[in-house]
Amino acid sequence: MDYVQQDLWASEYVHEQSKPSPAVPFDPLSYDRYVVFFSGGKDSLACVLHLLEIGVPSRKIVLHHHLVDGAEGSNLMDWPVTEAYCKAVADHLGMPLETSWRVGGFEQEMLRQNSPTAAVMIPDGKGGHVAHGGQGPEGTRLKFPQVSADLSTRWCSAYLKIDIGSTYLRHDQRYRSGKTLVVTGERAQESAARAKYKTCEAHRADLRHGRQHQRHIDHWRPIHAWLEEQVWDIIRRHGIRAHPGYHLGWGRLSCRQCIFGSKNQWATIRLVAPQAFESINSYEKRFGVTIQRKHSVGQMADMGTPYECEQKWIDAANAREMTMEIYVGDNWEMPKGAFGESAGPT
Numbered sequence: 559m560d561y562v563q564q565d566l567w568a569s570e571y572v573h574e575q576s577k578p579s580p581a582v583p584f585d586p587l588s589y590d591r592y593v594v595f596f597s598g599g600k601d602s603l604a605c606v607l608h609l610l611e612i613g614v615p616s617r618k619i620v621l622h623h624h625l626v627d628g629a630e631g632s633n634l635m636d637w638p639v640t641e642a643y644c645k646a647v648a649d650h651l652g653m654p655l656e657t658s659w660r661v662g663g664f665e666q667e668m669l670r671q672n673s674p675t676a677a678v679m680i681p682d683g684k685g686g687h688v689a690h691g692g693q694g695p696e697g698t699r700l701k702f703p704q705v706s707a708d709l710s711t712r713w714c715s716a717y718l719k720i721d722i723g724s725t726y727l728r729h730d731q732r733y734r735s736g737k738t739l740v741v742t743g744e745r746a747q748e749s750a751a752r753a754k755y756k757t758c759e760a761h762r763a764d765l766r767h768g769r770q771h772q773r774h775i776d777h778w779r780p781i782h783a784w785l786e787e788q789v790w791d792i793i794r795r796h797g798i799r800a801h802p803g804y805h806l807g808w809g810r811l812s813c814r815q816c817i818f819g820s821k822n823q824w825a826t827i828r829l830v831a832p833q834a835f836e837s838i839n840s841y842e843k844r845f846g847v848t849i850q851r852k853h854s855v856g857q858m859a860d861m862g863t864p865y866e867c868e869q870k871w872i873d874a875a876n877a878r879e880m881t882m883e884i885y886v887g888d889n890w891e892m893p894k895g896a897f898g899e900s901a902g903p904t
C-alpha cells in the first residue's frame with residue numbers, strides 16, 4: 559500500500575467540540591476549501607502536493623503563510639527569501655498565497671515593555687489586510703522565547719503563528735459557510751511532543767454549533783506518520799526545488815535564527831548572515847539573558863562547525879526575490895541538509 563492510500567484509509571475522525579459520537583469517517587475530499595498553513599518548508603510543501611495527489615482540485619486550495627518578522631521592516635528572525643519562495647510555489651501550482659502577521663513581528667513582540675501585544679493583520683478579502691486586536695493587557699517581555707515544548711514560554715510559536723492563524727480563520731467571513739479543512743505538516747518523527755498530535759481533529763477556530771454564526775473547520779495533519787524519506791520523495795516527484803536553506807545544510811526550515819538552532823547552525827549563520835547573527839548577539843547582551851540557558855549564540859557558534867555552503871545558495875537564501883526557477887523537473891537535486899541536523903521547534 560502506498561502512503562497516499564494509507565492516510566486515506568487509516569484516518570478516523572472524532573469531533574472534539576461538537577461531540578457527535580460515535581466517530582464519523584473522515585473523508586478528506588469532502589471539503590469546500592482547503593487552507594494549507596505553508597511555511598515554505600518541506601513538510602508543508604509535501605502536504606500541498608499530497609492534497610493534489612489524492613484528488614483535491616488546486617482551485618480549492620489556499621496557501622497561507624505567516625510572516626514571522628511582520629511586514630514593517632524587521633529582519634530579525636526569518637530567511638529573507640522565504641516569502642518569495644512561498645509565492646513562487648503558489649504561482650507554480652496555480653494557487654493563491656495569502657499572508658498574515660502580527661504588527662512588528664517577532665522583534666516588536668520581544669521588545670514589549672509595559673505595552674499590549676500588537677494587532678494581527680489578516681487578509682481583508684479585497685487584496686489588502688485589516689487589523690484585529692492590539693488592545694490587550696499591557697506586559698513586558700524583553701527577552702527571547704524560552705527553548706521549550708511549552709508554548710506559554712516559547713511564545714513565538716503561539717504569538718506569531720498559532721494565534722495568527724486562528725484570528726484569520728475566526729474573522730474571515732469565507733469560513734462561515736461550507737466546510738473548511740486546515741492542513742498542517744507536523745510529523746511524529748520530528749519530536750516526542752509532535753508524535754502525540756492527533757492526525758484529525760476539529761480546528762481550534764471551529765464553531766460548527768455557534769448560535770449567531772457557524773464555522774465548520776477541521777484540522778488534518780496528513781503526513782503525521784510519514785518519514786522524512788517520503789517527504790523528499792513527493793517533492794522530487796513534483797520537481798519542485800527545495801527552499802535554499804535546505805541546500806545550505808539545514809535539515810528543517812524554521813526561522814533562520816530559530817531559538818532551537820544548533821551550534822553548527824549558529825556557526826553557519828555567523829558566516830553567511832553576519833548582520834543577522836550580530837543582531838541576535840546584541841539582544842542577548844542587552845537583555846542579560848541568552849536564548850539557550852547555558853551558552854550565548856556567540857559561544858554556540860564558537861563550538862560549532864559551519865556547514866560547507868556554496869555561494870549560489872547563500873545568495874539565493876539571502877535574497878528577497880526568488881532568483882532561481884522553482885520548477886526543476888528531472889534536474890531535481892536532493893538538498894545537502896536532507897536527513898541531516900534537524901534542529902527546530904519541538
Ligand code: SF4
Pocket residue numbers: 626635703714715718812813815816817818902903
Ligand atoms: S521557527 Fe523557531 S524562532 Fe521561529 S517561531 Fe518557530 S520556534 Fe520560534
